[in-house]
Amino acid sequence: MQPNTQTVSSVTPLMVCTDIEPIAAHDNRKTVGEISVDNPRMSCRNVNVFYGEKQAINRVNLDIGRHEVIAMIGPSGCGKSTFLRCLNRMNDTIDSCRVTGEILLDNQNIYDKTLDVVPLRAQVGMVFQKPNPFPKSIYENVAYGPRIHGLSSSKSDLDIIVESSLHRAGLWNEVKDRLDQPGTGLSGGQQQRLCIARTIAVSPEVILMDEPCSALDPIATAKIEELIDELREEYTIAIVTHSMQQAARISQRTAYFHLGDLIEVGETNQIFTNPQHKLTEDYITGRFG
């Protein structure tokens, strides 16, 4: 017994696609919940993303707080990855991609014409869906970032950075005897933790993770989740996940996306126990997605 509009949108989502009926869609898709936080690390206002003519993200407003894990959930193709990649301007590498609006990192607009993406990406690191270590040694994988950014003054300095990064990524004990072996020779879970170590080796402020566990088995996933929880003390983490259980386990806030719109955002507890928007509820209760 659902309200009529919801039935339509869930069965034939194209009907309410923002491209066709922008105004009607907006009435229906105004973000529910508190988008802003006190003293945010990152703050997105009116973010639109286009792939050529096609709009993938539609007027998203969202703050990301300090030392929090914010989870982004939603059906596949709704624009979670696209939005995440705006936060460190990885979308710049896609020719057809165009971003409008404002994204502040510590009150500095990262889409400012004068801003350099190289230091930005050192501040906002990224872990990808598929583990992608460099085809180089484990040591080189972790040392690469500090080396190009000139973060270490000496070889022993670099050794310390590599060791502590691997420690924090929970990988040190497993690889300390084979640092000179190729990173690609590790198991999937180890590779992903190596990628996390590589990211934290440059001491970013924010870490973006795009479904970091989707290629991993449950045990490796549990390890990474544990790690994310520990990393929260030092970093801000924005994580995209398709697993609602994962979002519930590790995040403090959750944002639900649907067809390019940010539908609802709030405390994770509240989103999963008492969603305010019908679309969120449908997704969480498994009616679609």
Added chain:
Amino acid sequence: MNNSTSSRPRSTVERVNANLTKRYAKERRFKRMGLGAIIISLMFLVLLFGSIISNGYGAFWQTYVQLEIHFEPEDLDPQGSRNPEVLSAADYGGLVKSTLRDMFPKVKKRKEKRKLYDLVSSGAAFQLREMVMSNPDLIGSTVQLWVPADDDVDMLIKGHIDRHKPESDRRVKDQQIAWVDALQREGKIEKRFNTTFFTAGDSREPELAGIHGALMGSVFTLLITLALSFPMGVAAAIYLEEFAPTNRFTDFIEVNINNLAAVPSIVFGLLGLAVFINFFGLPRSIPLVGGLVLTLMTLPTIIIASRAALKSVPPSIREAALGIGASRMQTVFHHVLPQALPGMLTGAIIGMAQALGETAPLLMIGMVAFIVDVPANMMDPATALPVQIYLWADSPERAFMERTSAAIMVLLAFLISMNMLAVLLRKKFEKR
């Protein structure tokens, strides 16, 4: 009801099994076709190599005649001055001739003498002069010396001349055959390893002709080609693949590169003639111009192969590098290029192999001249291996036929060693 098997819905396994034999038969057919194709090409390869080797291996041996030479001071250096000019101008040909006359004292008639002299290569006189010039103390002494036989005698010894043909159809006359047989009985004729073939330049006399000049010509030409086309091709590929925006202009460039790869090589030769020789005034027949022309020809191949190699590097590697703040340049040079390098090397080697075998453009820029001296650098007139093959294949002497095949063998050996080097390099880069 279950007698109507056709209408009864069959289980999946049954339906799969029904198709299985057909599927396997198809697979077997395809395998056999592939195997057949490989066997046929192998047969052609064996045929090709077999005919080249059986024709050409003889050229690695050359018939030599032993002469007992007395360096008569009266003839060579009457004043005893040991003056190099005098020594150089002395009549060594006469020395060879008188030695031959002494060996066959019965020969008296002028015509017969001419035939006798023809047994020994004209190179013998040069060999004597060289010896005396480098060691004037030889004058007055007598030495046993092996000198190259004339190419006709060489052919006779190697059995390429039919003794039963009428004399008028033979290049070697009855009398000469008798002399050669006599020498052979005395052990004064012998087949020896033909070092001349590997150390000399071209010559009108097959027994004095060597491949070294053409080989060096090819080496210099290819060095220039490699030195120019590899860095240029790789740089162009990196720019187009990693940095250039995709717009009309880059599309236009891409189409043109693909077209250039298909342009007949002789057109590049004409271009080289017009640009490098006529416009820039570079000399004709030099490896520098040859290398420039072959660079033009090889560039598209290398660019296309390098771009394909860059394309095949997984984008996740680029994302990883960009994601931790590497600049685009660092991403390319630290991560993408090392991955693409093996593929680029393969492309380069294919281009170089093409360039090595290329004849037509070199004809246009004059690298087809008859050049005796071995080139010492890239500004000396030279030919190249394929051009030398073309020149020798065109010569009437039977002995040049043999040398043509031998030159092809040298070319193939060059090619194979180049490919081996590329494989080694690739292995090395892949391991890292």
